[in-house]
Amino acid sequence: MAPIRKAVARVMRSLVMKFTLLTGALIFATTLMLMTLENVSAQRETRNLLIERSVATLQATASRLANPISTNDAGYVDLYVEELIASIGASQMYVLNNRREVLGEAYDDDREQGQLRAADIAVMSLGAGDLRYDLHDGMLEVSAPVYTQSRRLVGVVYMQQPLVELVASRNAAFQRQTLIALFALGIFLPLAALIVGRALRPVQTLTDAARLASSKNLDMRISVKTGDELEVLANAFNRMFARLDGNLKRIHRLAYVDLVTELPNRERFRKETERVARKSLEDGGSGAVLFLDLDRFKRVNDSLGIGEGDRLLEMVGRRLSEVTRGCDMASGNTEDPSMVARLGGDEFTVLLPTIEDSADAARIANKLVDAIRLPFEISGHQVFLGVSVGVAVFPQDGADPETLMRHADLAMAHAKRAGGSAAQFFEPTMNQSAFERLVLENELRDAVAQDQLVVFYQPKVLMTDGACAGAEALVRWQHPTAGLLSPGAFIEAAEECGLIGEIGDWVLRAACREAAAWRDRGLEIPVAVNVSAMQFERDGFSDSVLEALAAANLPPHLLELELTESIAMENPERVIEQVQPLRDRGVNFAIDDFGTGHSSLAYLTRMPFDVFKIDQSFVRDMTTDHHARIVVETILAMAKSLKLETVAEGVETPEQHQMLRAQGATLAQGFLFARPMPAGDFVAFATESHTDRAVGE
Template sequence: MAPIRKAISRVMRSLVMKFTLLTGMLIFATTLMLMTLENIAAQRETRNLLAESSIARLQASTDRMAVAFAGNDVEFIQVYLTEMMAALNLSEVYAINNRREVLGSAFAEGLEPERLVQSDLAVMALGAGDRRAALGSTTLEVAVPIYTASRRLVGVVFASQELTELVRSRNAAIRRQTLIALFALGIFLPLAALIVGRALKPVQTLTDAARLASSKTLDMRIDVRTGDELEVLANAFNRMFARLDGNLKRIHRLAYVDLVTELPNRERFRKETERVSRKALEDGETGAVLFLDLDRFKRVNDSLGIGEGDRMLEMVARRLSEVTRGCDLAAGRIGEPSLVARLGGDEFTVLLPSIDEPADAARIANKLVDAIRLPFEISGHQVFLGVSIGIAVFPQDGADPESLIRHADLAMAHAKRDGGSSARFFESAMNQSAFERLVLENELRDAVLKDQLVVFYQPKIDMKTGAVAGAEALVRWQHPTAGLLSPGAFIEAAEECGLIGEIGDWVLRAACIEAARWRTLGIEIPVAVNVSAMQFEREGFAESVLHALELADLPPHLLELELTESIAMENPERAIVQVQPLRDRGVNFAIDDFGTGHSSLSYLTRMPFDVFKIDQSFVRDMTTDPHACIVVETILAMAKALKLETVAEGVETQEQFEMLRAEGATLAQGFLFARPMPAHDFVEYTQGGSAKRAVAE
């Protein structure tokens, strides 16, 4: 069966064969329909003729029985009916008098007289006194009344006859019509195949052209001259192929060329790296992949605009190409030249197909760093950039483009963390570090879902009275295996994986609920919550804060939100728009780490803030560094002039405390008073007066 199915499948893939078979089916169906209609008409006519002939013979036969009926000659009637059934080829016949008594009957084998004498046709003929007939598909039933010479009704003869001639006629007609249909198919099917084949030849031409086009052979022309829709279609194909040929060339350029810098793009670089690294592995040679990320480019792009940023990328690409070309010429390389590509954004890559030793890659990387350090002239301004470079050497650091690019990227990230404008080789420990960071991020997601985060509270102490005047909410992670982790162990990972906003919202809600609980214990002090850049820049920030207050039933004046100076000053106008609605409702705002950023005095006076938090780096050094002491004094003097509250962070010694109190600081927090503690310990600390005793001492 399988070869037959394959043959049928192969035949049915031919459009000519399909149309030929369809034409043959139409011919056969049309012939069959016409012959069926003719057969029905002929059958009807034949049946009527047979019925009339049988009725006439039956009528003639029954007329001779009138005397026997009148004399009630049962024996004669029985003999006559038997002879009549044989002579006329009847299947059944019987006679009844006008009292419905059976005078005689004859039946074919297998019939039951009890059922036949109840024929309605005989009864109706007897009652009406005239002949009755019923013609079925192949059966004729007739009831003939018997009259005497004086026209008196004496009985009825009922006869049933199978029209066997009709069946033979119908079977013969079917055989004849089938032969005619097959003969028509034999004549017209090859003719139909020939006509369909000629009509569909242009379609085959179009199919061959489409097959060639699928193999990227687009420089062709289809010549079809039929003067109908197929010629129009062929001309449309020709125009389409011409356009596709042009578009394919443009697409090839778009697929492999970066349109801003005209350098090869990521896909082209990946393909070239795959080819070169495979060849190096086969030939036992060494090469390198350099991953470059520009330092400070985002700031320049935001300041000058996207258009000038693209011009800057063009100039960077030109310098990178010039340096690598110069290095190729200086080394006298006869083989493939180095390839510079742009992956996207401010990321570039360099493929060094062949180097004698890894130090060659380092020397080229350092030349690239020095080239990017030189100033760029943009719109009449000198702009300075840096570049961080990661180096992956193949085949030892990887033999496929994905591994090489990933490893070079990891090395670049380490170079950037080291301060940028430098180059680093990939080390296997970097992979382990990246894997650990990935594990940390996954565990942190579980921590958020499984409520493993807890909030600790560090008291803020009034410098004059020693009373607890507030608290700062600080998140901790109760890790299932590593124990309690401080924010430094996971906050950076949370920022990189985008969880910092969700964690910040959770801490805000938890701190508001805890501060509301303190009120029920008679402790009515504000709680300070740090706000991340992701939270602050998000649409609906104010609504989320108000929702947390409403959820906890906490008055707004008992909530203080802390923004770092860099967040507040990155977009001062937006900061004002975000802060003012909440401040109008009573929420307090503090600038955290004040003094470490780049605040503009013009904006500082307009900023709707209530508190300056002096960064702990200044507090820690103020007793030993005169410059740090001057900075603290300046911040306190500025806060006093602006009528703002100040909080000194990181107070750890009595000497620091005394200097801050002497300079007019209002609040302090640090290990001198208490470390961050769980909520229940914070309540005991506040109610026990530990802070007052520490200040008094």
């Protein structure tokens, strides 16, 4: 019954039914109004006829009774009235003479005679000598005067008669008109429904189109040829659907497609991963999510520009898609193919919906690494990239997109830290490492805010006599629970969380203040401060250095800034632009870890540097490794030719010291001379060194 009730309710709510019922109501109301007018007219005519008939009957009676009334023949009059009342259907009838005496009376009921009280209309008719009648409540009262032939008023005849025929006529007319109205409704209502249905058929077409549009089916056209407003409305609907369809397609593209590579974006990849992971749980299968991060892309992008960088990303996406498509075809997996997506920047992901075991994911990941290693042709240049891949297998490594992508990202970070251009599977221990790294980053933020960092100083000594000729500022972390931590325990975390710039600025200001305090004690010892890439590339780097010097009241020649070779060679023109203004003020610059990067001799001769710092890896191996010794000798010869100072790092044995001094090294630092020490210990070391030198002289 419920479906029937719903269907009936739906029909009753339809426009066709509403307009049909409205048309039927109009037909019924019009018919009723016409019938009412006709009935009123008919009733008026019937009433007038009945009144005329009753008046004529009573006037005839008055003529017949003129002589009996004039002679007061009460017996005749009474008998005549008794016979007449039955024949004409009156309810009561009586005759008065001119003295208002009752000569005869008759009633249609058992009313007792002799109790008559003359009606007002009878008295007025007798007094005025004219005919009078009154109709109320379906009862007609007529009073006719009785005149003799000599026109003498001798009495009055009164009759009260119910107009039964008038009521019967009205009832008959009502029944007849009701049947006519019902007949008209029966004939015209279906016809009205047909006409209304045809007229509203375009509205139904528009309604169906709107219902389809609500289900996002906008690829349609409404055909309405009525030549009226409905056709105009249908054309407006068609234009609206066309615009909505175009807008939805553009919105879908913006929401689910990466505009640079035309690959699926993060949201599309997340939805597909969710679907596939749920299906694997139901079917007992397995798949994998690969998280890819390009190696060296930033350097290439900075060199080529944003436009060429986008072209390179497009080529990378195309190459990744070709590899996965080839793997799908080789394995016969064409029903549920792999998906390549770009998350943003130089990060890509690959979804492998079905794999037999982890070895399948490893093979595909290695093929992706090998494919990206091949050169890319950009603007006539060959560009070489690498890619680090993290692999998370579902459902064992996670059953939802967020967990799988996080675990694959952790594995990718391990692959990148291991050197890049390789694939790494997720391991549960990576979660613990990530948690520990997060805790470390939070504690490091507190350390910067709560001034838990301290600066140690490692002396630089002259190769000739061992006198202290400078110091390198090295940051330490006085951890509340773990004690004093060296930079290796937290610098990488500081770089990843973006605190390295803030820490570098703090060390610069602290070292400048300490060097100024040494100067006030009579020790003019230059202090060297390492500069991070983030710190150096920031706008206003030169201004921050000058502000630190001014705040500490330290002469610029007592400050030396150390840049790694990779920073110096990444963008030589910017290095020259940043360094030269400070160097003109007297600040010295050193290339740290020299020999470990890829320096261009053309730029090297133009670089505004004062010191080469020989990396400790060469110094450590120079007594045992012929190649390391040659590198050191080459660096020292180059520095001598360019008239630059040299600092040998990591000198730990007398043999290393002797070889470096023999080759012409200027300064040295390392455990052979002194370990990094607090500022107070360094002052004591430098003072003693200068005293020993003075005694030796």
